[in-house]
Amino acid sequence: xxxxxxxxxxxxxxxxxxxxxxSGNKLGDKYVCWYQQKPGQSPVLVIYQDTxxxxxxxxxxxxxxxxxxxTLTISGTxxxxxxxYYCQAWGSSTVVFGGGTKLxxx
Amino acid sequence: xxxxxxxxxxxxxxxxxxxxxxSVSGGSISPYYWSWIRQPPGKGLEWIGYINYNGSTxxxxxxxxxxxxxxxxxxxxxxxxxxxxxxxxxxxxxxxRTIRYSSSLNWFDPWGQGTLVTVSS
Numbered sequence: 001x002x003x004x005x006x007x008x009x010x011x012x013x014x015x016x017x018x019x020x021x022x023s024g025n026k027l028g029d030k031y032v033c034w035y036q037q038k039p040g041q042s043p044v045l046v047i048y049q050d051t052x053x054x055x056x057x058x059x060x061x062x063x064x065x066x067x068x069x070x071t072l073t074i075s076g077t078x079x080x081x082x083x084x085y086y087c088q089a090w091g092s093s094t095v096v097f098g099g100g101t102k103l104x105x106x
Numbered sequence: 107x108x109x110x111x112x113x114x115x116x117x118x119x120x121x122x123x124x125x126x127x128x129s130v131s132g133g134s135i136s137p138y139y140w141s142w143i144r145q146p147p148g149k150g151l152e153w154i155g156y157i158n159y160n161g162s163t164x165x166x167x168x169x170x171x172x173x174x175x176x177x178x179x180x181x182x183x184x185x186x187x188x189x190x191x192x193x194x195x196x197x198x199x200x201x202x203r204t205i206r207y208s209s210s211l212n213w214f215d216p217w218g219q220g221t222l223v224t225v226s227s
Contacts, residue, residue, distance in 0.1 A: 033213040035151075042200060043151065045215040054215060086151055090210045094166050095141075095153035 003090025004098035013105045018074040020101045023040030025068060030089045032070040034063060035101075038083045046085075047072060079105050108133040109186060110201045110218035118195075118225050123221055124188040128201030135159050135182050141214060142175070142186045144197040147222075150162035152197075157206050191225045198222050 004024045012018035019047045022032065032050050035043035045054050047063035050070065069090075074081055082105045087098040114126035121195040128140065143153050155165035156174040165173050169188070177184040181221040188195060206212035 031211045035214070042220050044217070047186075047212055048205075048213040048215075049211060054220040088151075088214070090212070092167075093164075093209075097153065098152040100150045 002089075002092075002096050004087055004089060004091075004096050006087060006098040006101045008099070009102045009104065011062045011106060012074075012077045013072075014105055015076055018077045018081070018103055020072040020074075020085050020087075020103065022098045023068050023070070024031075024089065024091065024096075027067045027068050027070055027089065030065075032063065032065045033088045034072045035086045035088065036059075036081075036083045037086065043086065045095075047073060065070065074103075077103075077105055081105060108203060108216060110203065110216065112199060112201050112218045112221040114221065114223070117222060118191055118221060118223060120192055120225055120227050121190055124186070124191050124223055124225070125193060126186045126199055126201075126221065126223070128184050130182045130184075130203075135177065135179055135184065139206045139212070140177070140184045141202045141204045143200045143202055143214065143217075144195075145200070145220075146194075146197045154186065154199075155190075156206075158206075193225050196223065196225045198199075 034047040036046045037043040050065040062073045084100045086100045111129045118124045139156045139158045141156040157163045172189045174187040200216040200220045201218040
């Protein structure tokens with residue numbers, strides 16, 4: 001079965017750039033989405049189709065996907081961006097989520 | 107603005123059937139796809155399956171033998187049943203609109219608030 005791998009945690013200082021990787025076999029051949037989940041809340045879509053931002057998502061959120069790795073980048077990270085982030089793609093005819101990355105802003 | 111609301115029992119006994127309903131407001135259930143996704147406490151997300159307004163379904167192979175999705179367009183609702191539940195089925199269950207352009211291009215937005223279902227005797 002297809003798997004997506006994310007680091008359990010990433011730390012970033014306020015105002016700096018955070019990069020959260022998501023790896024999978026030939027992931028660049030698939031479309032990747034990213035979701036943000038804050039404690040006690042439902043996930044929110046922040047990136048779809050590799051690079052597109054839904055309406056209402058700040059411009060500091062961006063995505064890329066090439067080779068075996070997709071990356072969510074948060075420029076000028078703010079304290080409010082502290083959350084769990086999940087990547088998602090379709091693999092082996094089913095939806096696959098990464099294990100999630102906890103972003104700490106400190 | 108579409109809103110989704112899950113409803114159903116918060117406690118289910120082992121070996122019984124878990125049943126949840128999602129009510130969609132602020133928009134029509136047609137022509138979209140609608141998914142159920144669950145999240146065990148403290149763990150990650152697991153897609154259960156989706157259904158469209160015509161009743162066409164696609165299930166996660168790991169759950170397919172125990173899951174049934176249905177849709178009621180007259181009530182703007184869709185439902186989930188999971189049979190023969192065990193403690194491993196304890197999770198927050200989310201209903202989610204699925205934007206599906208192709209078999210490989212789709213995303214989940216928006217999500218319901220989620221409902222915790224505990225499997226315990």
